[in-house]
Amino acid sequence: MSIEATVARPPTRIAYFLGQNAGLVLALSMLAIAIIVYCAVYWFAQAALPGNFEITSTVNNTMPLVLAGMGQAFVVMSRGLDLSVGGVIDLSNALAAVELHGDVARMVGWSALVLLIGAALGLVNGLLVGIGRLQPILVTLATLSVYQGLAIRVLPQPGGSIPPAYTSALVNPNQPYALGFVLLVGLVWWAFRRSRTGVSIIALGNDEMAARANGVDTVRARVTAFALSGFMSAAAGLFLAATATAGDATTGNGYTLTSIVAVVLGGMNLFGGRGSGIGVIAGAFVTTMIVNILFFSNIDPLYQSFYEGVFLVAVVVLSALIGGLLRRR
């Protein structure tokens, strides 16, 4: 038998890229399909294409999920799961509604402080998981309860207010300027992917023993992943408050689950080490687009979570099939 027959032919560059980035490619194509379907149902309902207003509100409504999903992605990359995302969003949302008023300096200062508090809450999760050697799901389930409690302490009843200037800076209601923040989140991922910290977190998620054998400080990587998640969730809370122009200490709860949905739709492997944050951003947008599509298809909103659930399973099953096919070639 000749040597050529035993060595597999190297795949073409495109086939290799598709095989390596199946999740990202699927997430982006899903987003493209979602946008096309959305335009179609919108056309049938309104006899026009979605305009500036629709684009702006879609981007603004998706921003919190983009941030929360990205936070979740950092932890998922390290082979963990952060269920406290909703609690951190609750708390930062509540703090924003209570404290954000006055002059620009005060607003900037408090925003920075809220982000720091979020990072600190994430740090607590990380220390309990990394140094306390506890299961991520359990730790974050318990801290979720604590953070939700703190949020209700800060803002017992929905209310408070967000100055219009703050809202228009973060989520401008007239123009889709928030796309700039989406770009920024993408850049954060790009930098993360290339940083020493990012590589060590991804190595940890891929194979903890191998990472440690190669000199990665796995405890530090794990703690950092959770702290980053807390930071991003706090940012999500700020954007949520800015969109709603008021606070509610319970609106963040849903984001624990939707952040996982965005990660999964983004083609990220839940068992760590594989996937792309760009895919997660696409996944967050797909999640919002589904709600929009259902709305314009005149589907009873009560059935919304039914369709979301079916869609989620269908995507996971299909992407496993397609990913398998791509890799086999």
Place this chain on the structure above:
Amino acid sequence: MPRASDISRSLDRLGLTRDRRRIVYAYLAAITLFVVGDIVHPGFARLDSVTAVLTVASFVGLVAVGQTFVVLVGGIDLSVPWVLNGAAILLVTTSLGRDSLSPYALLVTLGMGAAAGAVNGFAIAFLDVPAVVMTLAMDGIVEGLTLGLSGGMTCRACASYAPPVVQDAVHGSVFGVPAALILWFVVIVVVSFILSFTTFGRKAYAIGNNPLASYLAGVNVRLVTAFLYVLSGLFAALAGVLLVGFGGQASLGMGSPYLFQSIAAVVIGGVYMLGGRGHYLGVAAGAVTLVALVSVLLAMNMPDYGRNIIYGIVILLLLLLYGREEREE
């Protein structure tokens, strides 16, 4: 000074292996809470008060049966809240509060729970969908169907009461022991027996420890895993039936506390989240511990937020005391 490893080795020799020690700790935690409760709120450890706590704990305990089964094979069931809630609503809407319709209603309700579990099990075991994603999606699917079919609980049948037969069965007592407690006791005995002394139970442990080795040893890994999810759905539905019998009427959101509580009970009970270790005897104590904790806090007139915070902190403390993983060297 004796080293911790020496102590644990001598305890091992006495028959108290690490897994058994965890069960003992769970009971100690429950007893400690009753003692603390009696100090801060005299009369808390009186027989009638203990019975009341145990009765409420039985609902958590039943949901935790299913959760224990799936955690033993390294899975998790996040669909518990809406399967329970959907079951409660299905029972009142199919029975319309009439005894004559209750056998049919019970069959439909428990069948729904088993069916939801079967879909979970099929997708997880045969299509390799991650358990977190599948059961999360199932929670949404059942939620959407429940809300949609009941018109958001506005249907005329939704206001029906549970059939008197079911209500009497839950509220009844034999020699002063509430029926719900007797049922739970029977379940504890049966489940413990199944897990420890039947091939099915041993297969579950084997799969949790090493699916590949179990497969090579002739265990039908997929089928057993799928069946465990069926049982989880069934027990969630059973808890829904009992809860609606206990409270009389069904309501939206009645299932939501049970996800957190069932997972927490499993963990406090000493079951290893990654599967293969643990016992339902400990989980039962875990359920009692949780409910006793909530009752103590309620008796102290602790506000909502304080309860959330302390609840989370106590679970973290319990985890730190004995839920830690071994240090890998």
